[in-house]
Amino acid sequence: MKKSQIFYGSPHREEIEKRLKKFLNEQTDFLSARTINSPRAVGDAIENIITENFKTILGDLVGEYSSSFARRAMADLAFTDNDGFYYVVDVKTHRLDTKFNMPNLTSVERLSRFYEEDVNYFTLLKINYKINGTRAEIAKVTFAPIEFFDWQCLTIGALGWGQIQIANANVVKIVPKNSRKKWMLELCDTMFEFYPKEIGKIGERLDHFKKIRKAWEKRIMHDPLQLDFNRH
Known part of the structure; x- marks a missing residue:
């Protein structure tokens, strides 16, 4: 099976990461003292710069390119390469001085459908940054398919x-040139462990509300109209 040259061929992936990091750090005046402390505002600003300029960063690797997606779509941008592989790219920004962050990537069901076609790549573009005054300094760029x-x-x-x-x-641990088949089999094994635990939780919740229902069945409720009548 033919694979993406961006991810499995020559070091295009690393070159894209370097070019994008340099490009972002050269940007000026896209943040203010008012927005710099809002991770959402910083993230939106960085995402906008990327979607407007990523085609240029990719250079002659890209065929068709699009950045017109709904807010809840799987991707922030998408492109095809010259070999016909299709990449949807989800931009994730992360401020390094935050202690804990668990970003959602995608639905397991949506990904499994998307990966029915070998030419499709669900790709993450993770931007790590730190704040320096009113600047967001890009510390690291990770551009990789989810299976890495x-x-x-x-x-x-x-x-x-x-x-x-x-x-x-x-x-974050990246495994360059990792096998999609191996990763998807690990996904399936992970879900085989996950779902039984969720079933157990649902059983506990059902038992909880059975008790709540019984308590409400036994509860004596006074008729508010009768109470009002008795006051007179």
Whole structure:
């Protein structure tokens, strides 16, 4: 099976990371004293710069390019390369002095459907930054498909079918050129452990509300109209 040259061929991935880091650190005046302390505002500003300029960063590696996606879409931008591989890119920003952060990546069900086609790559563009005055200094850029993220740094959140999350955004382990098949099999094994635990939790919650219902069935409620009549 042919694979993406960006991720499995020559060091395009690392070069893209270096170019983007340099480009972002050269940007000036896109933040203010008012917005610099808001991770959401900083993240939105960085994301906007990336979506507007990432096609240029990719250079002749890119064929078609799009950054027009709804807020809840799987990606912030997408492109095809010259070999016909399709990349959806989710931009994640992380302020390094925050102690704990567990960003959602994607739904396990959505990813499993997307990866039915070998030409598709769900790609994360993770931007680590630190604050210096009114500047966001980019410390590290990680550009990699989700299958390069080691399961040691991932977890599953109980939302819908399950949400893949980075367990701690300060600790990310990348396995370059990792096998998608191997990673997807690990995903399946992870879900085989996750779902029975969720079933157990649901059983506990059902038991809890059975007790609540019984308590309410036994409760004697006074008729407010009768109480009002007795006052007179």
